[in-house]
Amino acid sequence: xxxxxxxxxxxxxxxxxxxxxxxxxxxxxxxxxxxxxxxxxxxxxxxxxxxxxxxxxxxxxxxxxxxxxxxxxxxxxxxxxxxxxxxxxxxxxxxxxxxxxxxxxxxxxxxxxxxxxxxxxxxxxxxxxxxxxxxxxxxxxxxxxxxxxxxxxxxxxxxxxxxxxxxxxxxxxxxxxxx
Ligand code: HEC
Numbered sequence: 001x002x003x004x005x006x007x008x009x010x011x012x013x014x015x016x017x018x019x020x021x022x023x024x025x026x027x028x029x030x031x032x033x034x035x036x037x038x039x040x041x042x043x044x045x046x047x048x049x050x051x052x053x054x055x056x057x058x059x060x061x062x063x064x065x066x067x068x069x070x071x072x073x074x075x076x077x078x079x080x081x082x083x084x085x086x087x088x089x090x091x092x093x094x095x096x097x098x099x100x101x102x103x104x105x106x107x108x109x110x111x112x113x114x115x116x117x118x119x120x121x122x123x124x125x126x127x128x129x130x131x132x133x134x135x136x137x138x139x140x141x142x143x144x145x146x147x148x149x150x151x152x153x154x155x156x157x158x159x160x161x162x163x164x165x166x167x168x169x170x171x172x173x174x175x176x177x178x179x
Contacts, residue, residue, distance in 0.1 A: 077129070110133075
């Protein structure tokens with residue numbers, strides 16, 4: 001505490017506690033209180049994450065944002081309704097191939113591109129899908145969540161952290177033609 005010697009100067013300090021502007025104690029209490037608020041906020045965030053209704057709404061947001069990415073990046077090839085182009089671009093709508101692969105492989109496909117033979121709904125395609133690693137982790141998570149949940153597809157949302165993790169992995173070396 002601050003100690004002041006000499007006669008009381010009532011202009012500076014009336015002597016009544018209520019007028020005191022010295023906030024030492026309260027400020028200390030404030031940091032404790034701030035800590036408590038922060039930990040309560042963290043608890044709320046944790047609770048929200050575990051709430052299936054909120055998780056569902058989060059997925060809806062991802063789908064909506066992902067649609068915008070799809071309409072800028074993927075639709076030129078896969079078409080607005082995910083129907084693809086006969087003989088050239090495989091469909092994403094009700095694609096049995098899409099239903100078979102996990103989110104990690106879907107992420108890798110967008111980051112590294114795709115080439116080589118692929119059979120989708122009984123038809124064989126052999127084209128080139130360009131790597132789209134210029135998209136952000138969030139954009140990739142959202143666009144794949146949109147694809148997973150559109151045109152009759154139903155799948156899990158794709159987490160941003162998963163895209164971050166897959167991006168860090170060294171891409172597998174290209175297959176040799178002499179294998
Ligand atoms: C330049 C055209 C092009 C663009 C743009 C493109 N794709 Fe593809 N995509 C292809 C082709 C071609 C294949 C088949 C590749 C092969 O033959 O191995 C394919 C295959 C796929 C497959 C696996 C096969 C299937 O139909 O289930 C997925 C999933 C996919 N693309 C998702 C996407 C997503 C998501 C985007 C946007 C971020 C995207 N593609 C953008 C051309 C494209």
